[in-house]
Amino acid sequence: MIADVRQRTDEELAADAAREGSDGPAFVALVERFRDRVWRICFRLLGNEQDANDAAQEVFLRLFLHRKSFEGRSRYATWVHGIAVRACLTMRRGRSRRQKRETLGPDDSWDQNQPGRAGAADGLKLDLMKMLDTLDEDDRAILILKYAEGHDYEELAEIFEMTPSALKMRVSRAREKLQQRFPNQI
Amino acid sequence: MPTDLLEQLARLDVPPTPVAFDDDLHERLNRSLTAQHVVDLGLRALPVAAIEFVRAVCGLVSLTVAGKFPERKK
Numbered sequence: 001m002i003a004d005v006r007q008r009t010d011e012e013l014a015a016d017a018a019r020e021g022s023d024g025p026a027f028v029a030l031v032e033r034f035r036d037r038v039w040r041i042c043f044r045l046l047g048n049e050q051d052a053n054d055a056a057q058e059v060f061l062r063l064f065l066h067r068k069s070f071e072g073r074s075r076y077a078t079w080v081h082g083i084a085v086r087a088c089l090t091m092r093r094g095r096s097r098r099q100k101r102e103t104l105g106p107d108d109s110w111d112q113n114q115p116g117r118a119g120a121a122d123g124l125k126l127d128l129m130k131m132l133d134t135l136d137e138d139d140r141a142i143l144i145l146k147y148a149e150g151h152d153y154e155e156l157a158e159i160f161e162m163t164p165s166a167l168k169m170r171v172s173r174a175r176e177k178l179q180q181r182f183p184n185q186i
Numbered sequence: 187m188p189t190d191l192l193e194q195l196a197r198l199d200v201p202p203t204p205v206a207f208d209d210d211l212h213e214r215l216n217r218s219l220t221a222q223h224v225v226d227l228g229l230r231a232l233p234v235a236a237i238e239f240v241r242a243v244c245g246l247v248s249l250t251v252a253g254k255f256p257e258r259k260k
Contacts, residue, residue, distance in 0.1 A: 023212070023215055031208070031211065035208075036203050039203040040200050043200050043201065044200065049204070053210070056203075057207070057210060060211050060215075061211075061214055061218055064215055064218075128191065128194060128195065129198075144195060146192075147192040147193055147195045147196060148195035149196075150196065175192070
């Protein structure tokens with residue numbers, strides 16, 4: 001059974017999971033297959049482990065509750081990544097609203113305590129995250145998925161529900177905005 | 187904006203998925219399913235049970251007064 005599950009494609013497993021009444025072997029296999037990728041996306045978009053953990057669990061919960069609504073119009077992986085991105089963006093928007101209400105300082109994501117944040121070489125990376133934080137949420141997410149996760153324009157277009165040409169334009173404009181805002185950083 | 191600066195994003199360390207992730211997820215799924223079942227019970231099963239109970243009581247009253255149990259409409 002385990003070998004059988006491993007040989008099946010994501011889409012076949014998704015179809016099996018849709019037929020399962022509870023979190024059966026197909027859904028468990030999908031969680032195992034996508035756990036690390038979803039976690040990575042959530043961490044990159046949210047910038048801290050606690051929120052990333054919360055968001056990644058929310059993603060799999062949504063996948064489970066909506067497991068019958070995957071229609072196969074895109075790759076299953078793209079569908080999962082789309083859900084992950086939307087969950088993270090919702091969480092970030094909620095977080096920034098909370099911060100505004102509580103009139104705290106600037107966004108504290110990607111704090112210095114995260115692994116890989118300390119050290120001289122990380123100074124530039126920290127600057128880069130701060131620079132990205134000046135963009136709007138969608139632009140920031142698009143650039144992170146493109147450059148950190150290596151998604152191509154077609155995949156990103158499906159995730160963000162726009163055409164590839166519109167997405168290319170969006171990437172280009174986001175880069176221009178960064179260039180205008182931080183001319184000395186380049 | 188030179189591409190190589192943005193490409194540094196890929197080199198940012200991402201911590202490994204927490205060890206307890208699966209257990210936490212399982213727990214969260216169970217909580218969610220329990221909540222869903224409670225809502226289902228409250229919105230679907232209990233109203234039907236209440237209607238059947240009231241119907242039975244009405245039937246009993248009717249049987250006592252008129253000597254005839256009301257027939258169900260088909």
